[in-house]
Amino acid sequence: MATQTNGKRKTAKARATIKEDGEGTLRINSKPIKTWPEMPQNRIREPLVIAGEEIISELEINVNSNGGGIQSQAEAIRMAIARGLVEHTGDDDLERDFREYDRNMMVEDPRRTETRKPSQSSKGARHKQQKSYR
Numbered sequence: 001m002a003t004q005t006n007g008k009r010k011t012a013k014a015r016a017t018i019k020e021d022g023e024g025t026l027r028i029n030s031k032p033i034k035t036w037p038e039m040p041q042n043r044i045r046e047p048l049v050i051a052g053e054e055i056i057s058e059l060e061i062n063v064n065s066n067g068g069g070i071q072s073q074a075e076a077i078r079m080a081i082a083r084g085l086v087e088h089t090g091d092d093d094l095e096r097d098f099r100e101y102d103r104n105m106m107v108e109d110p111r112r113t114e115t116r117k118p119s120q121s122s123k124g125a126r127h128k129q130q131k132s133y134r
Contacts, residue, residue, distance in 0.1 A: 003088040007079030008108055012068025016080035018088050022060025028077060029064060040074035047082035047105060050097055055089060079105055 003018045026033045026048070033041055048056050063080060065073045082105040086095045098105040114125035 003084050005080050005084040005087055007076040007081075007083060009072045009075035009079065010068050010109075012065060012072035012076040014063055014065040014073065014076035014080040016061060016063045016077070016084045018081075018084045019060045019062075020058060022058060024057045024059065026061045026081075027063070030062075036074075037070065040070055043071075043074045044077050044081070046101070047078060047085060047098060050101055051085050051089075051094060055085065055094075059088070075104070079108070082106060 001020065005016050005018075007014045007016070026044075028036065028044075033044060036044070061081060061084070063077050065077050067073070068076070082098050086098065086106070095106060099107075116122070116125050120127060
């Protein structure tokens with residue numbers, strides 16, 4: 001039985017598919033995780049380390065991610081994997097462990113960019129014309 005979960009961070013999105021009867025492989029966009037730079041790679045592996053080797057060893061995890069930068073994609077992938085492992089195992093203790101380590105593994109970050117206000121320049125939401133008093 002396969003479990004599908006989503007993760008989002010800023011504009012990056014990730015969809016993880018977790019299948020049983022695997023040999024503990026993790027593939028991102030059909031490529032092994034070793035092709036990623038070291039820092040995001042460590043970030044992606046955090047939920048796997050917390051879950052433990054005995055859970056991960058018989059699973060196959062495939063993740064598709066797009067949008068955003070490499071760091072945001074890593075955060076989205078991390079969230080999708082953590083949510084998938086909790087859903088696949090049905091373990092409340094695992095979810096508690098993820099939340100205690102970092103709440104963003106299970107819960108989306110609600111921050112979004114502020115919309116641009118009318119009659120102002122295109123430089124940003126709160127950017128205004130500089131005022132001179134002399």
